[in-house]
Amino acid sequence: MPEAAAAVQDAAPRAVPDGAQPEERGVRRGVGPVLEQFPGVARIVVLRGGGLGDLMFAMPALDALAAAYPEAEITLLGTPLHAALLAGRPGPVHRVEVLPVAPGIRPGPEDPAALAAFMDSMRARSFDLAVQVHGGGRNSNPFLLQLGAAHTVGTRTPDAAPLERTIPYVYYQHEILRALEVAGLAGAVPVSLEPQLEVLSAEEEKAAAFVAPDRDLVTLHPGATDPRRRWPASAFAALAVRAAADGCQVLVVGDDGDRELAEHITALGLAAAGPGADIGSVAGKLDIGTLAALLKASAVMIGNDSGPRHLAQAVGTPTVGIYWFGNAINAGAMGRTRHRVHMSWVSACPVCGADVTQVGWTAERCPHDDSFVAAVDPEAVYADVAELRAAPSA
Template identity: 55%
Template sequence: MLTAAPRFDGVNKIAVLRPNALGDYIVTVPALEALRAAYPQAEIVLLGKAWHRDFLSGRPGPVDRVEVVPPTPGVGAPEDSVPDTAAQRDFFERMRAERFDLAVQVYGGGRYSNPFTLALGARHTVGSRTPDALPLEVNVPYPFYRHEVLRGLEVAAAAGAAPVVLEPRVAVINSDLEEAARVVAPGKWVVLHPGASDPRRRWPPEKFARVGDALAERGLQVAVTGTGSERPAVEAVVAAMRAPALNLCDRLSLGGLTGLLSRSALVISNDTGPRHLAGAVGTPTVGIYWCGNVINAAPVTAARHAVLFSWQLYCPVCGTDTTRSRCEHDVSFVADVRVEDVLEEAFALLERSGQDAHPIGGPGSSR
C-alpha cells in the first residue's frame, strides 16, 4: 500500500484537474476518494468538461462541484487548437478568486497541465511531471506505462491522501434507472460496445456479431451501444447478427447508459469508457485490449472482469513499431483476439453470476 505524505494544514478547498473522457474520469475516482477521506471538510472541485458537470450533478461521490475548463491547447483540447483567450482569462480570474488551498494535477505529464495548475493560484500544488514540464510544489514522476488508477493514487498520496479504495465505483441514481427502463424492455440483457475513440482499439464488428449470436442462443437478449462516430460499428454488428439485437446508438444519455449497464448481466466491450463505467457500477465485463493499454487501463481485479488482449506491436499495414511512434493507419490492432476466447470468458462470468440478469424495467417499458 502507498504511504501518504503528511497532510497539508488548513485545506478547505481542493481543485482537481482532469478535463478529459469518461474512462479517464473513472480511473481517477480512487484518487478522488482518497482526497475525500484525507480532507473530509474540504470542498473538492473537479476542473473538467461539461459532461462531468451534467453527469455528476446530484450524483453521490467524492466530487462536490464541477468547473468547466475552457478550450485550452493541451488541457482538454488538442495541442494545436486555437485557445479562447477571453474565456481563459475569465476562468483563471474566477479560479484565483476561489482561493484554493490545494490544486492536484492528474492530467498527464504536465507539459501543458502544470502551467495551467500553477495559474490557479492555489497555496499548494501536487501532480505528475515529466522532465520537460514545469515543476509543481510536489512532483510525482510520470512514466507513460503505468496503470492510471495507481498513477492517480500516487499523486493523491503525495498530497497527503492515503488510498482507501482500489476499484472505481460510480453511484447509480434513480433517474439513470428510469431512463433505461423507458428505452429498454425488461429482460436478461448482455451489452456489446463495439466502439472506441481510437479505431485501432476496435475489435471487428463481425466478431462482436458472432459473440452476440452465441449469447442469444443461451437465451440472453443483446443490446449494442454507441454514440456519434460509433454508429457504423453498431449498425454493422446488428446487421451481421442472425439473432435480433437492440440498436441503442445515441438513444441513451450517459445517465441512461449507467442505468442500463448496472442492470445488465454482462458487458463485452473494447477498451473504452463504457467498459470502465460497467465495472464501476458492479457489472461483470469482458474487455478487449491492446497489450499496451492493458498496462494502463485494464481492470485491477479479476473476479468479475476478464481481459483478452492482442500482442500486436507493429502496424499491420506499414510495420511501424507503435510503441515508439504513431503511423497514419487506423486498422484494428486487436483483430487477432479470438471469438472463442471471448465466449469462454463470457460464459465463465455468466456461470459465476448464475446467469441472473436483473430486469431493466417494468411493464410498459418499450424498445
C-alpha cells in the same frame, strides 16, 4: 527524472521514534510515498479532463482525497460529459467546473478571453490544494499553477514545469495507480482501487424502457477513440449471435459517433441469427446517466478499451475487455472474479512495421489505423461471457 524524484524526497514523511512499529510510527501505505497532509485545506481543485474513461481512472484518487480531507470541498476541472455524469450524484466531487479550450487541456477553437475569465474565476476561489492528474505536465502543470492554489501536486515529465510535490510521469503505469500515487503526495491513503459510481433511481427508471425483463441483458460497445483499439464489427456480431442464441437480449451501446458502427453490427448479427433474435442498438439514444443505468442492468458488458467499459465496471457490472497489451497495462481491469481481459500482443504496426510500443513523446505515431486487436478470438471471449453470466452475483 532526477528533478521529479527530488520533489518527492524533499517532502519527507514525519520523523518517528527509533524502534517504533509501523502503526506506532504513523506509517501509511499507499501506491507510492504518502507524505504529510497539508494544513488548513478547505478547498481542493483537481484537474482531470479527457474522456469518460479518464474520469473513471481519477475516481479512486478523488475518494482518497475526500477521506484525507473530509471537511474540504472538492472541485473537479473536467469536461461537459463529466459535469453531466456527476451532477446530483453522491460521491467525492462537490462541483464540476467545465474546462475552457486550451492547448493540451481541452481541444477546440481557442478563446483567450474565455480562458482568462475562467482563470480569474478560479483564482477568486482561493484553492488550498491543486491536484494534477491530467497527464505529463507540459501543458497541465502551467495551467494548474495559474489557478494560484497554496499547494500543488501532480505528475511531471523532465521538461514540465515543477509543482510543489511531483512524481515522475512514466507512460506505462496503470492510470488509477498513477492518480493514487499523486494523491499520496497530498497525504491521501487509498480507500478504493476501482472507480465506484452510484446509479440514481430516476436513471434506472429511464433505462428500464430498453430492457427485456425476462432475460439476461448483454451490452456491447464497439467504439474507441483510437481506431487501433477497435475489435472488428464481425467479431462483435459473432458475439451478439452467440448471446442471442443463449436467450440473451443484446444491445449495442455508444454515442452519436458510434451509431453507424452499432447499426452495422446489429444488421450483421440479425442476418446471421435469423428471425426472433433479440439484437438491437441504442447507440446515440441515451444520455450518460441512462447509459450508466443500462450498464448496471446488464449481466455482462463487452467492450474495447473505452469509456463505457470503465463505466460498466464502476457501476458494478461484470465486463470482458478487448485490449492491446500496452493499453491493458494502463487501463485494464485489475480483478478477474468479475472482469476478464483479452489481449493482443501486437508490437509492430500491421502495415508498416513501426514499433508501436513507443508512445507519446518517445516516438511519432505512424499514420495507419489498422486494428491491433483483430486477432482476439470471439470464441474465447464468449467463453468468459458465459462464465461470468453463470457466476453467482458478488
